[in-house]
Amino acid sequence: MAVFTHLTAEAVRDFLYAYDLSPFARHEGIAAGVENTNYHVFTEDDRYILTLFERRTPTADLPYFLAVMDHLSAHGISVPRPLHARDGRSLREVGGRPAALFTFLEGRDLKAPDAENARAAGTALAALHRAAAGFEQTRPNGMGPRAWQALYDKIRPGLDRYGESVPNEIGEATRRLSEAWSAPSSLPTGTIHADYFPDNVFFSRGKVSGIIDFYFACTDYLAYDLAIAALSWMPEDDDAPAHARAMIDGYSTVRPLTEEEHAALPLFFEAAALRFFLTRAHDDIFRTEGSVVTIKDPHVYLRRLRAARNATIGWEDESL
Ligand SMILES: Nc1ncnc2c1ncn2[C@@H]1O[C@H](COP(=O)(O)OP(=O)(O)O)[C@@H](O)[C@H]1O
Numbered sequence: 001m002a003v004f005t006h007l008t009a010e011a012v013r014d015f016l017y018a019y020d021l022s023p024f025a026r027h028e029g030i031a032a033g034v035e036n037t038n039y040h041v042f043t044e045d046d047r048y049i050l051t052l053f054e055r056r057t058p059t060a061d062l063p064y065f066l067a068v069m070d071h072l073s074a075h076g077i078s079v080p081r082p083l084h085a086r087d088g089r090s091l092r093e094v095g096g097r098p099a100a101l102f103t104f105l106e107g108r109d110l111k112a113p114d115a116e117n118a119r120a121a122g123t124a125l126a127a128l129h130r131a132a133a134g135f136e137q138t139r140p141n142g143m144g145p146r147a148w149q150a151l152y153d154k155i156r157p158g159l160d161r162y163g164e165s166v167p168n169e170i171g172e173a174t175r176r177l178s179e180a181w182s183a184p185s186s187l188p189t190g191t192i193h194a195d196y197f198p199d200n201v202f203f204s205r206g207k208v209s210g211i212i213d214f215y216f217a218c219t220d221y222l223a224y225d226l227a228i229a230a231l232s233w234m235p236e237d238d239d240a241p242a243h244a245r246a247m248i249d250g251y252s253t254v255r256p257l258t259e260e261e262h263a264a265l266p267l268f269f270e271a272a273a274l275r276f277f278l279t280r281a282h283d284d285i286f287r288t289e290g291s292v293v294t295i296k297d298p299h300v301y302l303r304r305l306r307a308a309r310n311a312t313i314g315w316e317d318e319s320l
């Protein structure tokens with residue numbers, strides 16, 4: 001996260017009174033992430049994560065995100081479980097923001113995952129898709145083609161900082177991929193994570209120990225989720241496809257892809273690259289002064305968009 005909303009110890013203590021927990025001890029801001037404000041909250045005998053939902057996370061969708069996490073944790077997937085206060089509510093308010101308290105997950109995200117880690121992450125993603133199959137609520141993808149177009153329109157004047165031809169190049173990709181996306185298809189859909197990056201997957205002793213950050217979760221193509229994961233687990237400075245192949249192999253051991261899904265992967269790689277280029281470029285162009293936020297590099301996804309478009313990224317390999 002970042003710390004967009006600062007909370008005093010008194011505010012956190014008051015917030016905790018609504019829950020059946022032991023007394024508040026202390027809290028600490030967390031500097032990772034880019035969307036929401038997160039704090040470690042320590043009571044006298046346990047620890048939790050307090051998340052304040054900032055403006056980019058749509059407030060109306062918070063009950064859906066919390067329900068996804070409730071469902072997955074009830075179905076054996078290690079995700080933050082929202083705590084319900086004495087009045088039954090998990091969605092509350094603190095510091096003027098909607099907020100929720102979560103169980104703390106052991107483990108850490110890997111700064112430089114290897115291909116075997118990607119394989120394990122792929123297996124865990126397929127298990128998540130399977131566990132989510134019984135979840136009945138749906139949500140359209142807020143980062144789908146309509147959002148690409150809106151983001152593009154907003155950032156277009158600033159895009160030439162990445163190269164003179166980039167405004168037109170991204171405009172063309174947005175149009176072309178949006179059209180391809182809306183073509184009729186019978187690809188399997190379901191609840192997807194939609195941001196399955198290495199920083200959202202915790203490992204402990206070489207195994208996946210937890211999956212966090214469900215604030216882009218939505219109903220969309222399962223193979224698109226896999227494409228986001230396969231793309232984002234490649235080292236940022238290297239587009240060698242070993243990690244992506246391992247991710248797809250690991251995934252397929254739990255949920256084998258249909259032929260149609262295999263055929264759709266190149267489109268999904270391009271779409272995933274465009275989606276993350278657009279949001280990273282947006283955050284880069286519209287930096288928020290005074291927040292402790294790490295801006296993620298848009299160039300990585302511009303490069304991957306080009307590589308996916310030109311099929312020079314190795315996706316054409318038969319093992320895919
Ligand atoms: N349930 C949790 N257990 C342990 N750590 C967590 C948990 N939720 C969040 N974190 C920590 O907070 C950081 C930021 O969370 P994240 O959901 O990625 O924020 P953002 O939505 O701002 O991107 C994570 O990298 C992790 O260190």
Ligand SMILES: N[C@@H](CCOP(=O)(O)O)C(=O)O
Nearest residue numbers: 033034035197213276280296
């Ligand atoms: N994963 C995305 C941005 C969202 O960040 P997260 O901290 O919520 O995973 C990116 O890398 O662009």
